[in-house]
Amino acid sequence: MNEILLSNQVIIYLLSESTLFFLLAIAFIVSIRILLQWDFESFNPIQFTLEKQSYLVTTITLFVFAMKFFLLIYFVFTIDALALLIPGAMCGAGVITANEYGTPLLVLKLSLLALLILWFYMHAYDNRTKNHLYFKQKSWLFLVIFFFIVLELFLDFQYFLAIDTHLPVSCCSALFGQLEGANPLPFGLNISLLLILFYLLYFLVMLTLNLNYKLLYIFSNILFLYIAYYSVVYFFGTYIYQLPTHKCPFCMLQSDYFYVGYFLWASLFLGTFIGISDALSSLWVKKTNLKHQKTVSYLLSLFVLLCTVYIAVYYLNNGVLL
């Protein structure tokens, strides 16, 4: 039997994902019936039954979606822990690239996180109307999310089943560090320009957030996420590791670096996803105000502050920059 499937973390992870999927499958079946017959203006027995069932579906969905947040963190923890079993892997980077399913699975999980947050916003808007005005939109979004979750579960099993513990994988240095002179940064940027863009985009996100320019806000959030990823891997990360040649998005999740990666990535992804979902949902339901300006400001500011503090501390301790 595949050694990976005997690992505690993988057993817990796959069992949890499967249980949540089972619950969600019930909600999916009931949701379709509700969507086909829903007429909130009606006072007939069918509609009252559907309204009761919609409470059940919403409760299940809320629970499962909330658990998915924690399971995403646990997934990251699991792949990091599996580095001990796979030859050549020093951290999650080697484990996630151990086969062709890993990277798409991680991207899918992050995309799902964005969709789940969007669903939470639609649900919140729907709950604030007397006649469940956005119930159908919320339910359609749930059906779309469900199909992504089916794909996620399929990839989860494919990924863990296909990991070969006898086949050496590349470590993070090989994946991110040695690029034989090629520039890994986007748009042909160099590190200085990347950093300028990083801070400029942060200020643009904050500015558009406060001025309520939603489309520009969404666009700047997406761009900030993209640039921030490269900034952390190719610049800020080297200060976390205190090694100019060490470039990896995963090693910072380990205890050697006080698990700072969890705080960094969580604040970046949650900050940008909440921002995008907030703006998208308010455009969708045609509400003028963004609801969670403060949350987004705090998360993204925490992220930028964490990144900056590492450089400042290194400079204060050593009197030079890397």
Place this chain on the structure above:
Amino acid sequence: MIKIENLYKTFYQEKNESNILININLHIKKGELIILKGISGSGKTTLLSLIAGLDRPSQGKILIENDPISKLPDLFASQLRAKKIGMIFQHFNLFEHLSVNENVTIPLIPSTLSMKEIYKKVDKALELANITHKKSLLASRLSGGEKQRTAIARALVANPDIILCDEPTANLDKENSLLFIQTIERLHNFGKTIVIATHDPLFEDLKLKNRIIPMVNGQIVP
């Protein structure tokens, strides 16, 4: 004020279906005093729960000043209830470990009123229910009649237009029941809409202009 159309409530236990309310149609005008009269199991309490939005019907419409309370999401139903409906229960439903004053203050806690305004309203409600002299006592130390008066004060504190009473005198002796009826008469004179579910014959002798609605097996007897 309260409009009930085509109302049904059915409970299901395993495969058994039990019809608690059958085709209830009722129109209660503002300031009216209604006595829902019937033996235990006739559906009076269920009807009151549905009017208060504490439960949902299986079919039909309940409008409170044109707001369909039977369809409102929980948040809105709670807001409507807090603003417009006061309830008095057979078993009083007081917090025994809290004082009379604290029990009466509870409905106002979610409001945005200042503490000064809250105390003012609480004092007024205690006075109306004639329980001011016991306001510092724990609810567990009160007699049945005093508990009922505390419950009345709690129902009145938010100054609701509608007061629903479920078997309010079932746990009271005759003297306290008559005192309760006097209080109800006073509230009716203030223009409150009052619905009382009871099988107490004392209510039949009320001098007030009221409407008695007999209920049998979940139906209103014409």
